[in-house]
Amino acid sequence: MYDSKIDSSEINCIVMMKAITRKTYGGPNVLTLQSVPKPVPKANELLVRVRYTTVNRTDCGILTGKPFLIRFFTGLPKPSSPIPGTDFSGEVVGVGEKVKRFSVGDRVWGLNDEGLASHAEFMVIKETKAVDLIPEGVSYDQAVACAEGGHYAYNFINKVALSKGDKVLVNGATGAIGSAALQILKSRGVFVTAVGNTKNMTLLKKLGADKVYNYEKEDFTELDELQYNCVFDAVGKSSFKKCKRLLLPKGIYISSELGPNAENLYLPILTYIKGGKRVIFPIPKNCKESIEYLNNLLEAKKYVPVIDRNYAPEEIKSAYEYVQSAQKTGNVLIDFTASES
Numbered sequence: 001m002y003d004s005k006i007d008s009s010e011i012n013c014i015v016m017m018k019a020i021t022r023k024t025y026g027g028p029n030v031l032t033l034q035s036v037p038k039p040v041p042k043a044n045e046l047l048v049r050v051r052y053t054t055v056n057r058t059d060c061g062i063l064t065g066k067p068f069l070i071r072f073f074t075g076l077p078k079p080s081s082p083i084p085g086t087d088f089s090g091e092v093v094g095v096g097e098k099v100k101r102f103s104v105g106d107r108v109w110g111l112n113d114e115g116l117a118s119h120a121e122f123m124v125i126k127e128t129k130a131v132d133l134i135p136e137g138v139s140y141d142q143a144v145a146c147a148e149g150g151h152y153a154y155n156f157i158n159k160v161a162l163s164k165g166d167k168v169l170v171n172g173a174t175g176a177i178g179s180a181a182l183q184i185l186k187s188r189g190v191f192v193t194a195v196g197n198t199k200n201m202t203l204l205k206k207l208g209a210d211k212v213y214n215y216e217k218e219d220f221t222e223l224d225e226l227q228y229n230c231v232f233d234a235v236g237k238s239s240f241k242k243c244k245r246l247l248l249p250k251g252i253y254i255s256s257e258l259g260p261n262a263e264n265l266y267l268p269i270l271t272y273i274k275g276g277k278r279v280i281f282p283i284p285k286n287c288k289e290s291i292e293y294l295n296n297l298l299e300a301k302k303y304v305p306v307i308d309r310n311y312a313p314e315e316i317k318s319a320y321e322y323v324q325s326a327q328k329t330g331n332v333l334i335d336f337t338a339s340e341s
C-alpha cells in the first residue's frame, strides 16, 4: 500500500487511494477500507501522504456521533466526511499555488479535532490550519502521537493558573491526555502525583511523576498527606465531591468527562458563585496554538508521547474496539507504512 520509493511526479499520476470510510454513525463495524479518489489540493492547501494517524477518543466520539451534540460539528443526520481521522504525520507531496509555508518533501504533522479525513493514504489541509513541520530528530510516529492527547492536556492545564512548585494530581495519567498532562506539567516545574494501575507504575515514574498511586491498591481520594492546587481527572472516573478534600482552599478540580449526571457542566457555575474550591470544565479550542506549543516541547525533548500499539489500516475495526475499551496506555496508531509493497 505504501511505497516510499514512489517520487512526487509518480504521485501526481495516482488517482485512487486506500481510505477508511463509513456512511453512517455507528460502531467499528460501519468502517471499511476502500479505494476512493485521491484528494486534489486547492490553491491554499497541502497534499500530504499520510504515514501515521491515530485512533483516539475523539475519533470514537465522531464515529458513533455520541454525545449527540458532536453531530452539530461533524454532520447531521450523517457524517459530513465519510473518511474519519483527526490527526496525521506524513510528507508533503503537493502544494497549491498560493502555499508559502510548506514545500514538497517537508515532514509535517497536525490535528483538527472536528475531523480531518486523515484515515487515508492521502489528505489535504489548508496551510493556515494546525499543521507544522516535524522537528529534526523526531520520528513520524512520535509526532502523530502527541497531537490529540497533547492538545487537550495543554488546553485543560491552561485553564488553571499554576506556578513552579505547585502540586497537581493527575488521575488517569496513563491515558493519551493524562500522559501528556503529566509531561506538560513537569516541563512547567509543577510537582505531579500520577494515578495509574500496577503495570504502569514504572512508566509513570519514567514520565517524570514525583509521586505515584496505584488505583488497584489504594484510593487516592482517601489520602491525607498532600493538599493540591489542582486535581485533574483525565479519565473521568472520580468526581469533585470525592476529590474536594484533597484540594487547597482555592484549589481547582478539572475533569475531561462530564461526570455523574453531567455535573461538571453546572458545578463550575455553582462553585464559582460559592467561592473557594472550584470546578472548571474546559472546552478545548485552537488546535493551531496547541500544535505550535507541542512542537516546541517535542523539539526540546520535554514531551515524549507514549505509544501503546500500532495497527495496519486493514485492522481498523480492532483498533477502534481497543480504544473504545478505555484501557489503552497513551496512544494507538494506524500505520499506513505497514503494508509497504
Ligand SMILES: NC(=O)c1ccc[n+]([C@@H]2O[C@H](COP(=O)([O-])OP(=O)(O)OC[C@H]3O[C@@H](n4cnc5c(N)ncnc54)[C@H](OP(=O)(O)O)[C@@H]3O)[C@@H](O)[C@H]2O)c1
Residues within 6 Å of the ligand: 056, 057, 058, 149, 152, 171, 172, 173, 174, 175, 176, 177, 178, 195, 196, 197, 215, 234, 235, 236, 237, 256, 257, 284, 323, 325, 326, 327, 328, 329, 330
Ligand atoms: N472533554 C474533551 O474534550 C475530551 C476529548 C477527548 C477525550 N476526552 C475524554 O477524556 C478521557 C481520557 O481520554 P484519553 O484519550 O486520555 O483516554 P485513554 O487513553 O483511554 O485513557 C484512560 C486511561 O486511564 C486508565 N484508567 C482506567 N481506569 C482508571 C481508573 N479507575 N483510575 C485511573 N486510571 C484509570 C486507563 O488505563 P488502565 O485501564 O490500564 O488503568 C487508560 O490508560 C476519556 O474519558 C475521553 O472520553 C474528553
